[in-house]
Amino acid sequence: MKKLALVVLGLVLLMxxxxxxxxxxxxxxxxxxxxxxxxKDLLQKTMSVIEEEKSxxxxxxx
Amino acid sequence: xxxxxxxFVKDAKxxxxxxxxxxxxxxxxxxxxxxxxESAHQGLVADPSEKSCSSCHNxxxxxxxxxxxxxxxxxxxxxxxxxxxxxxxLATAFDNHCQQCHTSCxxxxxxxxxxxGGGLVSDxxxxxxxxxxxxxxxxxxxxxxxxxxxxxxxxxxxxxTRLAMTCSKCHGEELHGTEALAADRYGNSASAKxxxxxxxxxxxxxxxxxxxxxxxxxxxxxxxxxxYKNCYNCHVGIDDKGIPYRTTEPSEIDFNIxxxxxxxxxxxxxxxxxxxxxxxxxxxxxxxxDLLPDFDLVPTWKYASPHNIQLNTPQNENxxxxxxxxVIFLTEDDIGPAEGEANQGVTVDKIPELR
Numbered sequence: 001m002k003k004l005a006l007v008v009l010g011l012v013l014l015m016x017x018x019x020x021x022x023x024x025x026x027x028x029x030x031x032x033x034x035x036x037x038x039x040k041d042l043l044q045k046t047m048s049v050i051e052e053e054k055s056x057x058x059x060x061x062x
Numbered sequence: 063x064x065x066x067x068x069x070f071v072k073d074a075k076x077x078x079x080x081x082x083x084x085x086x087x088x089x090x091x092x093x094x095x096x097x098x099x100e101s102a103h104q105g106l107v108a109d110p111s112e113k114s115c116s117s118c119h120n121x122x123x124x125x126x127x128x129x130x131x132x133x134x135x136x137x138x139x140x141x142x143x144x145x146x147x148x149x150x151x152l153a154t155a156f157d158n159h160c161q162q163c164h165t166s167c168x169x170x171x172x173x174x175x176x177x178x179g180g181g182l183v184s185d186x187x188x189x190x191x192x193x194x195x196x197x198x199x200x201x202x203x204x205x206x207x208x209x210x211x212x213x214x215x216x217x218x219x220x221x222x223t224r225l226a227m228t229c230s231k232c233h234g235e236e237l238h239g240t241e242a243l244a245a246d247r248y249g250n251s252a253s254a255k256x257x258x259x260x261x262x263x264x265x266x267x268x269x270x271x272x273x274x275x276x277x278x279x280x281x282x283x284x285x286x287x288x289x290y291k292n293c294y295n296c297h298v299g300i301d302d303k304g305i306p307y308r309t310t311e312p313s314e315i316d317f318n319i320x321x322x323x324x325x326x327x328x329x330x331x332x333x334x335x336x337x338x339x340x341x342x343x344x345x346x347x348x349x350x351x352d353l354l355p356d357f358d359l360v361p362t363w364k365y366a367s368p369h370n371i372q373l374n375t376p377q378n379e380n381x382x383x384x385x386x387x388x389v390i391f392l393t394e395d396d397i398g399p400a401e402g403e404a405n406q407g408v409t410v411d412k413i414p415e416l417r
Contacts (some may be wrong), residue, residue, distance in 0.1 A: 015313055016293040032087040032094040032102070043066035047188050050065060052179060055175040057301045060310030060341075 068181030070175075076186045089114040091147075108180075109173070111166035118127050119167075128167045134246040138341075145355030151350040156358035158306040159298045161377045163200050171235070175199045191237075193228040203313075204291050204337075209277035209369040213315055219371045232258070245313035248324050248365060255328075272378060281322070281334040283367050285378045289317045290368035298341035310340045313407050317377075319384065320408040336392050336408060337366035343400065358403040363392055386416030 036042055076082045087094045092106040107113075116123040128134050136146060144152045162177045169175040170191045173182050178199035183192050184248040191197055200207045211218025221227040229252070236252035244250040258262050267273040270284065291313040298308045320336035322329065339362055346353040377383050377390065384390055394402070 020343065025142070033083075033090075033092070034071055034074050034077045034096065036097075036099070036102070037069055037071045040066070040070060043070055044064075047064075047066040053302070053305050055301045055305040055307035056303075057299070057307035058297075060308075061291065061313050062308070062310075 063174075063179065063181045065247060068179070070182065071185050073185050079187075081184070082187060097414045102156045104337040109168050109176075114252065121240050123167065124384070125241065125244040127237060128239060128244060128247060128250065129163075129237060131229040131239075132160060132164055133243055134277065135160050135163075137245040138360055139354065141356070142354040143359070144354050152346060152353045155298060155349040155353070156299070159308060163195070166394040170196050190230045190234075191229070195339055197229040202399075204293075205369045208290050211370075213289070213291065215372075216315065216370060218373060219369050220373065221371060222370075228244075241328075246324075248329055249324070251328065253328070256358050272381075281329070281331040281367070283333075283335045283371070284319055284333055286371050286373070286375060287317075287335055287368040288370050288375055289315045289369060289374055290337060290366070292338035293340035294338060295342050296345050297342075297347070298345065304315055306394045314338075318363070318392040318396060319377075319410065320363055321410060322365060323361055323408050331388050333410075335368060337368070338362060339364050350396075360384050361405045362401045363405050363408050380417035384413045388413050 036046075071318050081089075085094070086092070089219070090107050090112040093102050093104055098100050098187055110116045121165070123316040126133070139146060146153045146156060158263050165175055169180075172186060173180055178195070183189070183195045186229055207213050208216070209219045209222050211223065217223065218403065221232075231278060234254075236254060242250050242251075247253055264268075264277060266391060276285070292315075293313045294311045296308060296310045298306065299309050318336045319333050322331050322334045323412065325331070341362065343352075343353075343354065343357045388395075391413055392405075393411075394409050395414075397409060
């Protein structure tokens with residue numbers, strides 16, 4: 001009986017840290033992306049100018 | 063559109079939407095846990111349509127959109143004997159010059175197509191395609207100009223000028239394709255048809271002798287569209303800076319009735335409107351000679367549905383607007399010297415007699 005009680009106590013003690021370690025899957029911090037991409041001033045400061053080249057040889061309807 | 067505007071999410075509430083709550087990184091990759099631009103954009107996929115949309119929308123992405131597959135182009139090139147196998151000269155040319163019209167889910171529903179420089183149309187909201195920013199990005203030169211009335215002296219389509227109907231009012235689910243890959247838009251069983259809305263025209267012809275006489279034999283556009291662009295002599299190549307280019311001769315506004323080359327249960331008409339396409343035997347010469355060895359197997363005048371519908375047109379003024387009038391028909395006289403054989407099946411040899 002005493003042994004059984006010790007086993008149960010041991011199991012309970014083991015469960016505590018395990019349950020403490022269970023967390024919901026980390027929620028992506030989407031605000032990090034949207035935080036930048038909804039900030040007009042920040043986007044204007046950090047934008048990279050990409051030159052899209054169209055050939056000067058192109059002519060006529062597409 | 064400025065570069066920053068292309069990625070500007072005006073309304074941060076997007077994060078609370080269904081797609082937003084899935085998280086940006088789920089579709090776009092990158093790293094949302096860091097604030098630095100470079101590190102946040104490591105592994106970024108700007109247009110994740112091909113891999114991401116199907117994870118939830120497989121019922122749509124599994125279909126056979128002609129916009130995604132460009133099968134209409136493929137069909138015609140292969141019918142002319144073109145070899146589009148991987149690594150072939152024509153496949154290289156196709157990638158350089160035709161793929162720009164390829165669209166992804168995102169380029170119809172979220173952003174402008176690459177051809178128009180990309181950029182979010184309306185924040186990151188998923189919407190039916192915008193006529194202005196999506197459809198007309200690619201379909202401006204012919205159908206767009208016809209629909210809006212941009213061709214000098216030619217009125218715009220009544221569906222626009224009177225009803226302000228945007229493209230998606232008629233062209234909806236068909237754009238996702240069906241289970242079977244269509245050879246072209248006329249082979250798409252879900253394609254928009256006039257009778258989708260105008261059932262009364264088919265059902266009741268007794269008060270309209272022209273309908274009584276001609277419905278089923280003539281496509282609607284034969285009587286109800288007006289002059290439209292026809293294009294000629296497209297040539298492609300790579301310029302000195304390594305940039306793909308194309309040239310076409312100035313287009314011609316004209317109207318021609320020819321014989322339907324694609325008779326089917328969906329399109330049973332004998333007479334249809336014909337538009338000249340700019341492909342010619344030397345179109346791909348930059349990449350190699352004779353890349354379309356069976357050029358003459360496919361007409362250079364194709365079945366068309368000009369989007370410039372009018373109630374009253376020169377054709378339906380009276381019977382003899384067409385009957386006995388060779389000018390309005392596509393005849394041998396209209397065919398260029400190098401295109402006679404290709405168009406044998408679509409020219410009208412016997413003009414309908416005067417009434």
